[in-house]
Amino acid sequence: MRAKDRERVLAEVIQRVISRAGATPQQLEQALFDTLYDERRRLEVERHRSPARRELSFYDQLQTRALKAGPDEQRDILREVVGRFAAEVAGHFDERIYHLTTKVVPPALTLLFNAVSPLKLLQQIPSGLSRLDDQLEISGETGALKRAVAQGTVVLVPTHASHMDSILVGYMLYRLGLPPFVYGAGLNLFHNRLVGFFMHNLGAYKVDRKKKAAIYKEVLKTYAGVSIELGYHNLFFPGGTRSRSGAVENRLKLGLLGMGLDAYVRSLRAGSQRPDVFVVPCTINYQLVLEAETLIDDHLKEVGKSRYIIEDDEFSRPRRVFEFVSRLFDLQSRIHIRVSRPLDPFGNQVDEQGRSLDARGRAVDRRRYVLAGEEPGFDAQRDQEYTRELARAIVESYRRDTVFGSVHLVAWVVFHWLQERNCGLDLYRLLRTGGAEASMPLLEAYRRIEHVREAMRREEAAGRMRLDATLRDGDSVQVLADALAHLRVFHVNPALERRGDRLLHIDRNLLLYYQNRLADRGLPAEGVPA
Amino acid sequence: MTRDSLDALVVGGGAFGTALASQLSRLGRRTLLWVRRPEQAEEINQRHTNQRYLPGCALPEALRATNDLAAAVHGAPLLLVAVPSREFRGVAKLLGDCVEGDHLLVHVAKGIERGSFKRMSQVLREETCALKIGVLSGPNLAPELMAGHPAGAQVASRFREVVQRTQALFAGGRLRVYGGADVVGTEVGGAFKNIIALAGGVADGMGFGDNTKSLLVTRGLGEMARYGVAVGADVFTFGGLAGIGDLMATCASALSRNHQVGERLGRGEALDAILASMPHVVEGVTTTQAVHPQALAMKLALPIVGAVHGMLFEGWSPRDAVERLMALPVGDELFSLRYR
Numbered sequence: 001m002r003a004k005d006r007e008r009v010l011a012e013v014i015q016r017v018i019s020r021a022g023a024t025p026q027q028l029e030q031a032l033f034d035t036l037y038d039e040r041r042r043l044e045v046e047r048h049r050s051p052a053r054r055e056l057s058f059y060d061q062l063q064t065r066a067l068k069a070g071p072d073e074q075r076d077i078l079r080e081v082v083g084r085f086a087a088e089v090a091g092h093f094d095e096r097i098y099h100l101t102t103k104v105v106p107p108a109l110t111l112l113f114n115a116v117s118p119l120k121l122l123q124q125i126p127s128g129l130s131r132l133d134d135q136l137e138i139s140g141e142t143g144a145l146k147r148a149v150a151q152g153t154v155v156l157v158p159t160h161a162s163h164m165d166s167i168l169v170g171y172m173l174y175r176l177g178l179p180p181f182v183y184g185a186g187l188n189l190f191h192n193r194l195v196g197f198f199m200h201n202l203g204a205y206k207v208d209r210k211k212k213a214a215i216y217k218e219v220l221k222t223y224a225g226v227s228i229e230l231g232y233h234n235l236f237f238p239g240g241t242r243s244r245s246g247a248v249e250n251r252l253k254l255g256l257l258g259m260g261l262d263a264y265v266r267s268l269r270a271g272s273q274r275p276d277v278f279v280v281p282c283t284i285n286y287q288l289v290l291e292a293e294t295l296i297d298d299h300l301k302e303v304g305k306s307r308y309i310i311e312d313d314e315f316s317r318p319r320r321v322f323e324f325v326s327r328l329f330d331l332q333s334r335i336h337i338r339v340s341r342p343l344d345p346f347g348n349q350v351d352e353q354g355r356s357l358d359a360r361g362r363a364v365d366r367r368r369y370v371l372a373g374e375e376p377g378f379d380a381q382r383d384q385e386y387t388r389e390l391a392r393a394i395v396e397s398y399r400r401d402t403v404f405g406s407v408h409l410v411a412w413v414v415f416h417w418l419q420e421r422n423c424g425l426d427l428y429r430l431l432r433t434g435g436a437e438a439s440m441p442l443l444e445a446y447r448r449i450e451h452v453r454e455a456m457r458r459e460e461a462a463g464r465m466r467l468d469a470t471l472r473d474g475d476s477v478q479v480l481a482d483a484l485a486h487l488r489v490f491h492v493n494p495a496l497e498r499r500g501d502r503l504l505h506i507d508r509n510l511l512l513y514y515q516n517r518l519a520d521r522g523l524p525a526e527g528v529p530a
Numbered sequence: 531m532t533r534d535s536l537d538a539l540v541v542g543g544g545a546f547g548t549a550l551a552s553q554l555s556r557l558g559r560r561t562l563l564w565v566r567r568p569e570q571a572e573e574i575n576q577r578h579t580n581q582r583y584l585p586g587c588a589l590p591e592a593l594r595a596t597n598d599l600a601a602a603v604h605g606a607p608l609l610l611v612a613v614p615s616r617e618f619r620g621v622a623k624l625l626g627d628c629v630e631g632d633h634l635l636v637h638v639a640k641g642i643e644r645g646s647f648k649r650m651s652q653v654l655r656e657e658t659c660a661l662k663i664g665v666l667s668g669p670n671l672a673p674e675l676m677a678g679h680p681a682g683a684q685v686a687s688r689f690r691e692v693v694q695r696t697q698a699l700f701a702g703g704r705l706r707v708y709g710g711a712d713v714v715g716t717e718v719g720g721a722f723k724n725i726i727a728l729a730g731g732v733a734d735g736m737g738f739g740d741n742t743k744s745l746l747v748t749r750g751l752g753e754m755a756r757y758g759v760a761v762g763a764d765v766f767t768f769g770g771l772a773g774i775g776d777l778m779a780t781c782a783s784a785l786s787r788n789h790q791v792g793e794r795l796g797r798g799e800a801l802d803a804i805l806a807s808m809p810h811v812v813e814g815v816t817t818t819q820a821v822h823p824q825a826l827a828m829k830l831a832l833p834i835v836g837a838v839h840g841m842l843f844e845g846w847s848p849r850d851a852v853e854r855l856m857a858l859p860v861g862d863e864l865f866s867l868r869y870r
Contacts, residue, residue, distance in 0.1 A: 346631070346661060358659035360626060368631035369661065381690045382662070388688070389661055 005230055006090055013086045013222045018079055021215055025071040031215055032078045036063050038213035085219040089205050138172050140339035140401060144352070145280050148342045149178055151354040152276030153228050155260045156181055157394055159248055159283045159402070160237035162290050166204070169235060169284070172337050182227045183235040184220060217255070225259035228277060229266055238394060242291070244299035246516035248283070248402050250395050258387040261345035268367060268376040278342040278350055279390060281397035285336040287405040287486045290324045296513035300431070324490055333486060338466065340397035346386050347393030403466040404456065404518065410483035411514035413448040414440055414496060414505055416525040431508045439502035449476040455523050465521065531605030533632070536560045538699055539606035541621060543570055543595065545583040545672035545810065546638060547612030553675060555593035557703045562602050563595040571595040582809060587676045603628040608636065608695055610666070611654070614811035615641025615721070618650050622657035629658040634692050636664040636685060640720035641813040642820040649717040664692040665713055667720035668771040669779030671786065675705065682706040684772045686716040708771060715767030718758040723777040724814030725821065726750030727788035728838050730781035732848050734789070735796020746834065747781050752864075753832045757821065760830055788814035795841060796848050818842055833858055
């Protein structure tokens with residue numbers, strides 16, 4: 001965020017959050033003491049660190065003051081806390097660094113991908129960059145994304161599988177000639193100094209997921225909303241966190257997503273010249289995911305109750321990042337980013353002129369959705385439902401524009417064969433023991449691969465999914481070979497290995513993770529007659 | 531005409547649409563009734579009758595009808611869409627040309643689209659730009675509404691504004707409108723009960739008594755809930771006006787068209803002859819055509835639906851159907867609902 005806007009945004013965030021949280025003296029008191037409680041509890045756990053001790057002492061003093069304070073002083077204290085949160089979120093901005101970094105994005109990205117030896121790798125920037133260019137395939141409605149950026153404010157909403165996503169999206173924006181987008185990145189990403197430096201200066205703001213106070217979440221949401229209102233393009237991961245199971249997101253977090261609509265209504269009410277907000281879904285598709293082992297492990301440990309913050313995964317180990325990237329380069333494995341058609345905040349598709357269209361392609365006056373009488377207005381319940389409609393449209397876009405590769409198909413085939421052969425064995429036991437048979441006959445695998453691939457081709461022809469070149473054009477032998485090459489190259493244990501005319505399943509958790517991407521697609525799970 | 535020139539537009543001049551429009555008109559609401567045929571509009575405006583659908587009923591003099599859909603839609607903030615499911619998509623397409631984002635659409639159709647298995651709210655969503663969509667359903671036999679008998683219904687929408695505006699519209703009248711948010715359950719209840727009403731009619735036609743009727747209604751309610759839950763409904767909805775309430779009225783009343791068809795089938799008449807003799811759409815027939823194959827595809831056990839389908843489309847005699855149902859194994863009564 002530019003320096004000239006920063007102070008304005010901070011003031012606006014503080015004012016809006018306080019007015020929402022403290023509509024009555026009782027609500028204000030409750031919000032204040034809840035926040036102080038949540039923060040002091042968080043800091044108690046971290047008190048072995050000296051910054052945490054300092055912060056704890058600050059909140060202890062506020063608590064003492066708040067207990068004696070009347071409504072006006074309590075409002076001042078809450079304002080102080082909210083101001084502190086807001087300043088921390090917005091970070092410190094240096095315009096010179098901003099200009100510098102936008103000029104050096106490509107080398108910076110190569111650096112990020114090769115974070116082991118920056119000095120050595122700086123010498124390789126030209127070749128490293130061209131390799132990245134070759135292997136990152138950007139497709140879909142890129143022209144529509146550019147037009148949307150020109151016509152209004154864009155909220156880009158990608159799928160989220162890896163911490164590499166935000167870096168790749170940043171690179172995509174650079175390659176498309178678009179400005180950096182404002183992006184809420186987890187505090188853990190800033191711990192890596194190099195990554196943190198560029199994140200910070202390319203539009204990222206800090207999200208501390210350890211802060212549980214409801215008012216902190218309000219600050220984050222409001223910050224995003226105000227930035228959209230000021231015309232800053234935003235990047236949200238609407239799944240909220242990286243997909244733990246490997247499946248493509250089908251349930252989205254509505255809170256942050258709704259800020260696009262909030263900004264749209266506010267801009268209309270303010271008579272803004274450029275009130276339009278466009279939401280652009282995109283899918284990021286890897287054959288291999290850097291953090292797959294940690295993510296599926298987390299998913300299995302606490303299905304439905306993910307740890308949320310994983311600070312010790314593969315992304316935090318530069319050598320693993322380097323190995324991952326260089327091996328993907330060696331395999332000439334492509335990463336696909338597919339941009340979907342822009343949507344309005346109500347989930348309608350948007351055409352080239354920026355007009356909203358209904359499901360039959362008729363132009364819609366989107367302003368009318370938010371009319372309260374003759375003027376645009378808010379209605380919290382209505383707007384939540386509109387955001388649900390938007391989420392539904394995003395999920396549909398994800399389904400249409402997910403690109404599948406050989407790894408997903410082969411994992412699907414082997415995993416379903418395993419389940420079929422071990423009928424009645426519960427999932428966890430199957431994953432742990434592998435069931436009765438340690439390997440699958442190769443011919444059976446080829447037959448099933450061909451069968452499922454035909455179904456996938458039909459789905460692609462109907463516009464319901466996308467296949468990469470190997471899946472589209474290769475035969476089952478090539479598909480299996482490609483998948484095996486990927487699965488043995490990076491993960492600690494290969495998920496699958498060929499031994500003679502058998503396929504040995506080694507890491508079944510990984511098979512589960514990669515096949516989950518194909519879940520709910522109605523693909524055949526059973527075998528085919530020989 | 532501006533958007534608030536009217537309180538409501540009722541789209542569709544069949545028995546139920548006319549009854550609803552009459553209710554509103556009697557309450558002093560500025561109501562317009564859209565009908566397709568100009569001569570029907572003229573009959574309602576000049577003679578205050580709708581002889582084809584409500585023979586012998588006098589309509590309120592204040593009730594106006596039109597066949598200019600675009601102008602009528604433009605002037606109304608809330609539309610009550612009262613069109614049979616068979617014609618619903620066609621009318622929804624017409625509405626799609628004139629509805630705007632601020633319109634509230636509440637449909638009262640009790641059916642499921644054949645072939646696509648879609649509910650009418652889904653059809654409205656596909657064919658119009660409207661998002662604020664709801665459904666009004668319950669035990670509301672048109673002749674009784676016209677006679678001013680007290681009645682109740684449920685309006686369900688995910689948009690509270692739709693629920694509140696619809697309730698306000700009917701407030702103070704003889705139709706008590708309760709609110710809800712389960713659109714799927716309310717639509718399924720309204721459509722599904724027609725199938726059970728056909729079965730109930732068959733039982734009456736065959737001369738069976740109240741024990742049989744009660745068995746059919748209760749097990750039919752179970753099938754309704756099983757199907758509803760499978761397509762995303764809240765099971766509690768089926769205990770309300772849109773579920774058991776509508777089912778009781780339809781199965782018990784001689785005024786129900788579905789019941790009448792079932793009764794004549796039970797007496798041995800052929801379906802084609804029965805349908806040819808009726809001026810109204812019989813929703814239970816099309817709903818059976820929609821639900822039965824869907825239930826098979828979803829591997830749902832719905833034996834009464836299967837039996838009705840057998841009688842309507844597979845040449846089963848009513849006696850065959852009864853024998854097949856009675857031969858089914860019995861298990862724990864609430865198994866399929868309790869162990870979801």
